[in-house]
Amino acid sequence: MNxxxxxxxxxxxxxxxxVVRLLQDHSGNLQGDGGPxxxxxxxxxxxxRDRGLNLDxxxxxxxxxxxxxxxxxxxxVELIGGEDGPALSAVExxxxxGKHVVTANKALLAxxxxxxxxxxxxxxxxxxxxxxxxxxxxxxxxLREALRGNTISRIYGILNGxxxxxxxxxxxxxxxxxxxxxxxxxxxxxxxxxxxxxEGLDTAHKLAILTSLAFGTxxxxxxxxxxxxxxxxxxxxxxxxxxGYRIKLLGVAQRTESGIEQRVxxxxxxxxxxxxxxxxxxxxxAVDGDFVGxxxxxxxxxxxxxxxxxxxxxxxxxxxxxxxxxLGRPADQLAPYRRAQMRAHEGGYYLRLKVRDRPGAFAxxxxxxxxxxxxxxxxxxxxxxxxxxxxxxxxxxxxxxxxITHDTTESAVRAALQGIEAEGQIxxxxxxxxxxxx
Amino acid sequence: MNxxxxxxxxxxxxxxxxVVRLLQDHSGNLQGDGGPxxxxxxxxxxxxRDRGLNLDxxxxxxxxxxxxxxxxxxxxVELIGGEDGPALSAVExxxxxGKHVVTANKALLAxxxxxxxxxxxxxxxxxxxxxxxxxxxxxxxxLREALRGNTISRIYGILNGxxxxxxxxxxxxxxxxxxxxxxxxxxxxxxxxxxxxxEGLDTAHKLAILTSLAFGTxxxxxxxxxxxxxxxxxxxxxxxxxxGYRIKLLGVAQRTESGIEQRVxxxxxxxxxxxxxxxxxxxxxAVDGDFVGxxxxxxxxxxxxxxxxxxxxxxxxxxxxxxxxxLGRPADQLAPYRRAQMRAHEGGYYLRLKVRDRPGAFAxxxxxxxxxxxxxxxxxxxxxxxxxxxxxxxxxxxxxxxxITHDTTESAVRAALQGIEAEGQIxxxxxxxxxxxx
Numbered sequence: 001m002n003x004x005x006x007x008x009x010x011x012x013x014x015x016x017x018x019v020v021r022l023l024q025d026h027s028g029n030l031q032g033d034g035g036p037x038x039x040x041x042x043x044x045x046x047x048x049r050d051r052g053l054n055l056d057x058x059x060x061x062x063x064x065x066x067x068x069x070x071x072x073x074x075x076x077v078e079l080i081g082g083e084d085g086p087a088l089s090a091v092e093x094x095x096x097x098g099k100h101v102v103t104a105n106k107a108l109l110a111x112x113x114x115x116x117x118x119x120x121x122x123x124x125x126x127x128x129x130x131x132x133x134x135x136x137x138x139x140x141x142x143l144r145e146a147l148r149g150n151t152i153s154r155i156y157g158i159l160n161g162x163x164x165x166x167x168x169x170x171x172x173x174x175x176x177x178x179x180x181x182x183x184x185x186x187x188x189x190x191x192x193x194x195x196x197x198x199e200g201l202d203t204a205h206k207l208a209i210l211t212s213l214a215f216g217t218x219x220x221x222x223x224x225x226x227x228x229x230x231x232x233x234x235x236x237x238x239x240x241x242x243x244g245y246r247i248k249l250l251g252v253a254q255r256t257e258s259g260i261e262q263r264v265x266x267x268x269x270x271x272x273x274x275x276x277x278x279x280x281x282x283x284x285x286a287v288d289g290d291f292v293g294x295x296x297x298x299x300x301x302x303x304x305x306x307x308x309x310x311x312x313x314x315x316x317x318x319x320x321x322x323x324x325x326x327l328g329r330p331a332d333q334l335a336p337y338r339r340a341q342m343r344a345h346e347g348g349y350y351l352r353l354k355v356r357d358r359p360g361a362f363a364x365x366x367x368x369x370x371x372x373x374x375x376x377x378x379x380x381x382x383x384x385x386x387x388x389x390x391x392x393x394x395x396x397x398x399x400x401x402x403x404i405t406h407d408t409t410e411s412a413v414r415a416a417l418q419g420i421e422a423e424g425q426i427x428x429x430x431x432x433x434x435x436x437x438x
Numbered sequence: 439m440n441x442x443x444x445x446x447x448x449x450x451x452x453x454x455x456x457v458v459r460l461l462q463d464h465s466g467n468l469q470g471d472g473g474p475x476x477x478x479x480x481x482x483x484x485x486x487r488d489r490g491l492n493l494d495x496x497x498x499x500x501x502x503x504x505x506x507x508x509x510x511x512x513x514x515v516e517l518i519g520g521e522d523g524p525a526l527s528a529v530e531x532x533x534x535x536g537k538h539v540v541t542a543n544k545a546l547l548a549x550x551x552x553x554x555x556x557x558x559x560x561x562x563x564x565x566x567x568x569x570x571x572x573x574x575x576x577x578x579x580x581l582r583e584a585l586r587g588n589t590i591s592r593i594y595g596i597l598n599g600x601x602x603x604x605x606x607x608x609x610x611x612x613x614x615x616x617x618x619x620x621x622x623x624x625x626x627x628x629x630x631x632x633x634x635x636x637e638g639l640d641t642a643h644k645l646a647i648l649t650s651l652a653f654g655t656x657x658x659x660x661x662x663x664x665x666x667x668x669x670x671x672x673x674x675x676x677x678x679x680x681x682g683y684r685i686k687l688l689g690v691a692q693r694t695e696s697g698i699e700q701r702v703x704x705x706x707x708x709x710x711x712x713x714x715x716x717x718x719x720x721x722x723x724a725v726d727g728d729f730v731g732x733x734x735x736x737x738x739x740x741x742x743x744x745x746x747x748x749x750x751x752x753x754x755x756x757x758x759x760x761x762x763x764x765l766g767r768p769a770d771q772l773a774p775y776r777r778a779q780m781r782a783h784e785g786g787y788y789l790r791l792k793v794r795d796r797p798g799a800f801a802x803x804x805x806x807x808x809x810x811x812x813x814x815x816x817x818x819x820x821x822x823x824x825x826x827x828x829x830x831x832x833x834x835x836x837x838x839x840x841x842i843t844h845d846t847t848e849s850a851v852r853a854a855l856q857g858i859e860a861e862g863q864i865x866x867x868x869x870x871x872x873x874x875x876x
Contacts, residue, residue, distance in 0.1 A: 022587050022729055029587055130584065136730040138576075138584035146568065146576035149460050149467055149750025274736065277715060291460055292574040292737065292747035298712065299733035309730035312587025322760045 004038040005319040006072060008099075010064035010090055011079030012044035014304035015104055015131070015311070017051045019079065022308045023315075024054070030316045037319050043067040068094035075100040075126075075318055077311065083107035095119040095127065102314040104131035104307055110205035110221040113212065114334070117326035127326035128314035133206045134159055134283045136306030137299045138313065143213040143287065144328040150289030152214045156252040156436070159206040161281030161301045162190045162197040163229050163249040167266075168279045171237050171246065177230055189281060199228030200249060200264040207251035211262050212327050212334065214253060214287065219327070220262075220337040227265035236352060236431060239402050240268050243350070243378070246276040250436060259338035261345060266433050268350055273438040286438075343411035348377065348435035351403040351413070353420065354427045355381075361425045365401070368423075372416040377404040398427045404435070442476040443757040444510060446537075448502035448528055449517030450482035453542055453569070455489045456746035457517065461753075462492070468754045475757050481505040506532035513538040513564075513756055515749065521545035533557040533565065540752040542569035542745055548643035548659040551650065552772070555764035565764035566752035571644045572597055572721045574744030575737045576751065581651040581725065582766040588727030590652040594690040594874070597644040599719030599739045600628045600635040601667050601687040605704075606717045609675050609684065615668055627719060637666030638687060638702040645689035649700050650765050650772065652691060652725065657765070658700075658775040665703040674790060674869060677840050678706050681788070681816070684714040688874060697776035699783060704871050706788055711876040724876075781849035786815065786873035789841040789851070791858065792865045793819075799863045803839070806861075810854040815842040836865045842873070 007023070009016055023030070023039055030037050041059035043066075061067035068076045068090040076094035078101060080087040087108050094101050095116065103109070109116070109132050120127035130140045134157065143155075158164050166180045173180075181198065184190035196202050208221035229249050240247050245268035254261045269276045274296050278284040283301025288294050300306035327334060355361045362381075369376060380402045405413065417430050445461070447454055461468070461477055468475050479497035481504075499505035506514045506528040514532035516539060518525040525546050532539050533554065541547070547554070547570055558565035568578045572595065581593075596602050604618045611618075619636065622628035634640050646659035667687050678685050683706035692699045707714045712734050716722040721739025726732050738744035765772060793799045800819075807814060818840045843851065855868050 018729070026587055026589060026729075029589060136733060138580050138733075141579060141584050142576050145755060146579050146751040147747060148754050149464055149747050151464060151467060274715070277712070289747060291456070291464075291743045291750070293741075293744055295574060295576075295735070295737035297733070297735050300731045303731075305729045306731055309585060309587050309727060312729070313584040316586050317583060320760075320762060322758075322762075324758060324760075 004036040005315070006038055006040045006074045007077055007315065008041040008043070008061075008067045008070060008073035008075070009039060009077040009079065010043040010067055011081065012042060012051055012053070013079065015307045016044065016079040017053060018304035018308035019077065019311050020053050022312050030312060030319065035319050037315055040072050041067055041070060064090040065093045068099065069097045073099060075102065075315065077315070078103040078105055079311070081105055081107070083111045088112060091116060092119065095123050095125050098123045098125055100126040100318045102128045102311055102318070104129070104311060106132040106202070106205040106209065110208040110219060113209060113219040113327065114331055118331045120326050121331055126318045126323055128317060129209070129326070130314050131307045131310035133209050134285055135299070135301040135303065136309045137283055137285060137297045137301065138310070139210065139285045139297055140213065141313070142295070142297060143210065144324060147287060147289050147292055147295070148328065150291045152255070152287060152289050154252065154254040154288045155210050155214045155285065156250050156275070157285035158248055158275065158278050158283050159203045159251050159285070159301065160197055160249060161283060162194065163203070164278065164283070165189045165281045166198070167229060167232070167247055167249065170232070170234060171241070174234055176234060177232055198230055200226040203249060203251045203264045207253055207262055207264060210251070210285070211253040211260065211337075215255065215260055216329055216335055217260060217337040218334045220339070223262055223337060223339040225263040225265070225342040229266050231431065232266055233431070235400065236433065239352065240350070243404060244271050245269060245435070246271055247433065248275060248278070250275070252436065256340045256344070258344055259340035261340040261342070263342065263345070268433050268435040269438055275438060343409070343414070345410040345434070346407055347437065348407055349405045349413050350433040350435060351405070351417070352431040353401045353403070354398045355401045356398055356425055356427055364423050364425045365420055368416045368419040371419065372412040374408045374412050374416055375406045377406050379403050442474040443753070444476055444478045444512045445515055445753065446479040446481070446505045446508060446511035446513070447477060447515040447517065448481040448505055449519065450480060450489055450491070451517065452742035453745045453749070454482065454517040455491060456742035457515065457749050458491050460746045460750050464750075468750060468757065473757050475753055478510050479505055479508060502528040503531045506537065507535045511537060513540065513753065515753070516541040516543055517749070519543055519545070521549045526550060529554060530557065533561050533563050536561045536563055538564040538756045540566045540749055540756070542567070542749060544570040544640070544643040544647065548646040548657060551647060551657045551765065552769055555769045558764050559769060564756045564761055566755060567647070567764070568752050569745045569748035571647050572723055573737070573739040573741065574747045575721055575723060575735045575739065576748070577648065577723045577735055578651065579751070580733070580735060581648065582762060585725060585727050585730055585733070586766065588729045590693070590725060590727050592690065592692040592726045593648050593652045593723065594688050594713070595723035596686055596713065596716050596721050597641045597689050597723070597739065598635055598687060599721060600632065601641070602716065602721070603627045603719045604636070605667060605670070605685055605687065608670065608672060609679070612672055614672060615670055636668055638664045641687060641689045641702045645691055645700055645702060648689070648723070649691040649698065649775075653693065653698055654767055654773055655698060655775040656772045658777070661700055661775060661777040663701040663703070663780040667704050669869065670704055671869070673838065674871065677788070677790065681706075681842060682709050683707060683873070684709055685871065686713060686716070688713070690874065694778045694782070696782055697778035699778040699780070701780065701783070706871055706873040707876055713876060781847070781852070783848040783872070784845055785875065786845055787843045787851050788871040788873060789843070789855070790869040791839045791841070792836045793839045794836055794863055794865055802861050802863045803858055806854045806857040809857065810850040812846045812850050812854055813844045815844050817841050
């Protein structure tokens with residue numbers, strides 16, 4: 001029997017607690033192949049908090065960096081979180097000391113992944129991070145190992161449960177973003193400060209990691225076009241439904257002639273597509289490869305237990321002796337990331353304009369679209385029925401106009417909208433939602 | 439740079455041809471981590487067939503066994519197919535000679551998997567078979583590696599594209615099984631001899647492998663309850679639709695108190711479940727684990743290119759130096775498979791009876807159900823509207839009766855149906871379709 005892989009776990013929040021529980025309850029699941037696994041030390045902020053764990057015989061470190069470097073351990077499990085601070089210091093210390101690292105920290109990897117991968121390779125250590133993207137869904141392993149024969153053309157997914165929960169409820173209940181967010185916060189599905197989730201930054205971090213794995217490029221989270229879901233109105237969701245679409249916050253990375261597009265934005269997806277059917281906090285990731293075709297993985301994207309499942313898989317690989325370059329290829333063989341400009345993005349667009357009710361407005365819109373060489377798939381004007389009790393306002397007679405374009409470019413759409421705005425034909429900022437072909 | 443992993447590929451049908459093409463076109467995808475990969479020899483039945491491949495510089499063997507043992511190769515890729523015969527002889531020869539083996543052969547593994555796993559372990563060789571189950575979907579890797587921290591309660595899936603294609607078309611077009619099968623054969627989606635697919639045997643082979651990986655038990659394909667789809671009538675599909683279900687051929691392995699259930703049968707699944715939405719030749723596998731919750735993988739279950747993607751992933755793992763026990767745990771640590779008897783299966787049932795139009799028939803049915811302690815969720819009798827042009831027959835007035843039971847046991851349902859048949863109240867063999875809770 002091999003000597004056990006000695007683990008040091010830093011961070012005993014919901015994920016850390018689940019990881020300890022899994023390893024203690026299910027040690028037999030991990031054994032058998034590769035050596036056994038043993039928790040020898042932990043570190044967390046508050047020693048006295050009751051976590052419902054039996055930590056007898058397990059050393060306690062106040063300082064995660066000291067734990068990371070400790071001779072007691074072979075593998076450091078980082079569940080502290082955060083892009084910098086103790087998580088970064090501890091992971092760096094562990095890798096420098098030649099310890100393997102398992103982390104669930106997407107922010108850390110999106111910011112420092114390349115450098116950490118280099119450090120791991122230099123020190124002959126593993127750096128595994130299945131839990132950093134899409135929780136319990138094994139998308140890192142799928143890209144890094146299972147599908148690596150493929151040349152990947154696109155990867156896209158629902159990577160943030162909070163946003164998908166909000167969009168699903170907005171659709172089912174017809175409520176506004178603000179009301180839905182408030183309720184999600186009450187139920188614990190959204191943070192007190194929801195910006196990171198609802199403005200797409202969390203999705204962007206995960207996408208940055210997936211892009212590197214899928215395309216063999218260096219991680220570049222700065223090069224991601226990011227739009228969140230806070231601008232989505234109930235009328236957009238209704239219009240999408242009528243047109244055969246649902247609105248999802250997607251992270252998409254796509255090979256194009258001019259480079260690799262990375263974008264996070266509310267997206268109209270055909271109702272009968274697999275991704276449209278992912279509801280609530282569930283995550284899903286789809287990969288389009290030249291040999292495999294399209295493969296979709298779905299499951300819980302967050303939560304202590306699901307994340308612990310991914311952490312345990314990573315630990316098991318290390319215990320077995322599997323060593324893979326953290327980003328699939330040695331870091332010095334990763335191609336520089338070549339950004340495709342968002343203005344060159346091609347696809348269909350949904351536009352919702354509030355058009356002033358005055359002569360020539362429609363003609364102006366049609367002309368601006370034609371000048372930008374955009375051909376329209378549909379244009380719908382819905383006359384609002386004034387209710388006698390509704391307060392009259394200046395824009396009472398403004399008409400919501402919904403436009404679906406055929407494939408065009410982002411720059412053409414922006415040019416047309418600028419022209420329409422410049423002519424003063426619309427009374428509020430236009431809504432623009434990209435349509436994804438699936 | 440490591441010395442290349444030298445491959446010998448036996449079988450150049452559609453999968454073999456795709457594998458050669460992938461390895462030649464995408465050698466860069468596999469390299470970088472682990473050593474490079476090189477095809478040094480192939481074997482196939484007909485040397486002169488034009489496969490559109492450039493085999494210059496690659497040795498040709500008439501005999502796959504000779505190739506498997508050849509000193510030229512490090513890894514034998516078996517794409518011949520078949521449970522016994524040359525595939526078995528060649529894989530045995532390769533493992534005995536200490537060569538790694540990659541195979542796409544589900545029949546071989548379902549029949550001899552345990553013995554081959556032992557041979558691989560004895561000879562310190564890898565035995566990888568991602569392509570044997572669900573084509574391009576990485577379910578073997580997901581079970582064997584990613585989810586191994588979990589205790590799995592159930593795994594189920596749509597594992598045969600032919601059956602799912604037929605059931606999808608029967609549903610969409612309202613045509614009979616026989617018409618649909620004939621069309622599927624014309625289009626190349628079903629074999630000339632379709633028994634293996636439509637009677638559920640192919641699904642059973644794949645399920646036998648998944649069960650071993652999910653539950654850490656020895657493979658036992660004899661212990662699978664198997665029912666195919668040939669008895670499914672358009673009226674069953676219509677009734678399912680009205681009741682909120684779709685009919686899918688599922689392979690299900692489930693932990694129960696009395697052992698592990700393995701069953702393949704047409705199954706009613708809720709229309710809004712993920713598995714219900716898998717249409718056409720697509721495959722899907724769902725895993726319920728205690729930590730991860732429910733994870734679903736879907737994608738192409740067959741086809742040369744998708745299968746080649748899986749084979750390439752397996753080869754890449756070997757090239758990197760990863761060695762895992764073929765069945766996830768050393769073969770001598772696999773638990774004996776303890777079969778749960780199908781009669782003990784618990785769940786809801788759909789029953790369709792053709793009831794003779796005579797006094798007391800309904801009372802008899804109700805009494806038999808009550809005697810078997812089966813409680814009914816619904817019972818529907820549909821009076822057929824006789825068309826004046828339809829030929830009259832003896833059972834012209836027989837009434838189709840559709841019953842949905844609450845949870846009960848297979849033995850109770852069988853007892854009730856036997857009682858009803860014994861009393862002569864039904865004019866043809868009853869239809870019974872199990873309902874799966876998802």
